Amino acid sequence: MSGLLGTMWIALGGLEAQQAGLQTSTNNVANLNTPGYTRERPIFEENDPIIEGDIAFGGGVQVTGIQSLRDNLLDMQISDETQQQSQAQAYVNAMNQVQTLFPDDTSGIGAQISAFFQSLNNLATDPSDLTLRQDVLSSANNMASAFSSTANQLTQTSQQLDLDVQQQVQQVNQITQQIAALNTQLAEVSSTGQDYASYLDQRTNLIQQLSGLIDVSQVTDGTSLTLTTKQGTALVVDGNAYALSTSPDSNGVQQIYSAQGNEITSQISGGSLGGILQTRDETIPALQTQLDSLASGLVQALNTAHQMGTDLNGNPGGDLFQPITGPGAAASMAVAITDPALLAAGSDGSSGSSGNIANLTAVASQFVSDGMTPSGAYGNLVFQVGTNISDGNTELNASTAMLQQLQQQQSSVSGVSLDEEASSLLLYQRAYQASAEAITAVNQMLETVINMGAQT
């Protein structure tokens, strides 16, 4: 037995331990709504016993550390799922803008193609009527501008995405710098044996933010951390951040380069950058190619038909539309004639002949683009845009549900529960009160001992 003073020390240790517990719980409650916070709990350990003869008396309690309740595997899974979820989200967001360019009913290219062929059919009822001829030219102009404005807006969407790429690469660089700085701090703190849980929380939080932007692979070893893209481009190695950069290629499209100067644009598959790049570099160009093919196929077929006929003056027809071909065809679609008399509706040189209209309207059922009729090819574009988005939505929903589940799991390990903290607070408070009572008791006993020899 260690005597009264020893008992006093045990009670004091209890006070300190309960206070540590109280502080930890209070800290948990304070960080209830802090993103990325991992709940902590004090590690209480019994002191070595005091052995007297055969008897071992308990030596009280000490706090040996504060434990952060995290699950590293879950953190990594969340990081991976965040990359997929952000990728799908960015893709769907970008494609929703594209979708408005391809309406399926009363506006857009499809409606204008239809209106053009209807105006031709109408002209057949009175082929020398200048008003009806003007109607055909107006419809042709409307159709051409529907093509060119759709193509131009696709390009604008692409350019907007280009700006997003630049901004997000900057954000990636900011975050990797912050992570590298944290790594340096972590290394210092851990080398002095201090508790570094809050640094880990911050770092995990930053890695999740980074995962929202770009695909990330992480290798950790103690406090050491290496972050790369999935394809192995270094982003952070311990205290060093490797900044990505952007630079326009010959077409003015921003490409992404590693710190070593290698072009890595096509390697980026995750995070919002992944979704943006997929839209900008795969989906939109594919749509543009089809749109160009439809525009040039349609123009070529209509020009061929137009040249078979004769105009109001009896002359052979020329080009109805400016000849276009290849990339940029849709954007530059334009009607070649402004004089309605030059419309080659006739087949025999007479002003009243409508003989060539049948050749022109026949284009509506000709395979002008990839084995499809004009409105069939446009329908196919609508289908593709729709499918792209609905596939993206399916992926997004699955990924969001998965991410939510993982976050719930993580929260069940690391989240702060008010109920739990309330009961902990009560326990620490009661234990603190009891230890304080013990000190009072020891104090009174000591007073008794001190006064034992005093004369009264």
Added chain:
Amino acid sequence: MRISPDLEQLVLSALSVSDQDEQTALQQLTTGRRVNQASDDPAAAAAEVNIAYQIDSCDQYQRSISSIGSELETADSSLNSAVTAIQSAISLGVEGANSTLSQSNRNTIAQEISGISQQVLSVANLSYNGHYVFAGTADAQPPYVTNSSSPGGVEYQGNDDVNSVEIEPGQSIAVNQPGSQLFSAAGANVFEALSDLVNALEDPNSTSDQIGSATNEVRNAYDQLTSARTFYGNTVDQITSTQNFLGNESIQLSQQQNNTVGVDMNVAATDLTNAEEARSATVQAAATVNDLSLMDYLSTINAS
């Protein structure tokens, strides 16, 4: 097992799901469409592009038919008056062949027939909406002009071409009959026949037989005209029946469009109710859950 204390996240995501369902149902109800953007149902949206084209075409065929219909009917009734006039010329020819008639009577009849010839000429030069109906496709100029060197004194300046108009998918009909088929067919020229009859009547040396044979010439031209003009009656019949067909087609296409992209109002209304119920249930559950925190009892316990 430790339950995740972060219930707000669950509540929020449940709310966002029911909000989205509610929004979808509401949009469907207000637009009457199940497919409001291509991603709602890509195949249906693509199909609608095609259906919309067919509906537009159907509307246009109907407009075309009413445009050409009035011209065809005008042509038909004008031809009818020409036929009636030529009929009376034949009667006059038969009357003029009567040997008891004096030359002055025959001259009067010849004058009448000349008048009929002018009447037929004006029908042959019928103009509709700025173009000449019986000129073939050279319809900017009157097809028949006076020319003393031509047989019958009238020359055909039109051509033999026929225009067509598409009136239903893949089917076109001819919409004019050139004058060369109606009035000035080879061997059956109305103007030549009438002129020959007038000449025969005016010639005092003409025999009844000669006048009779000139009248037969007119009969011959009459037969050609009546047979060629059936084109107009037939065409009017055909476009009337096509118009009926297109009317039905239009209704069917609208139904098809509705089946493809339209919404079943009952389903959408039920969806809306379900989404609203789900939402209010979630809100109630969230309120209940958030009430239950041990913190609320702390003060009570400490006070005791």
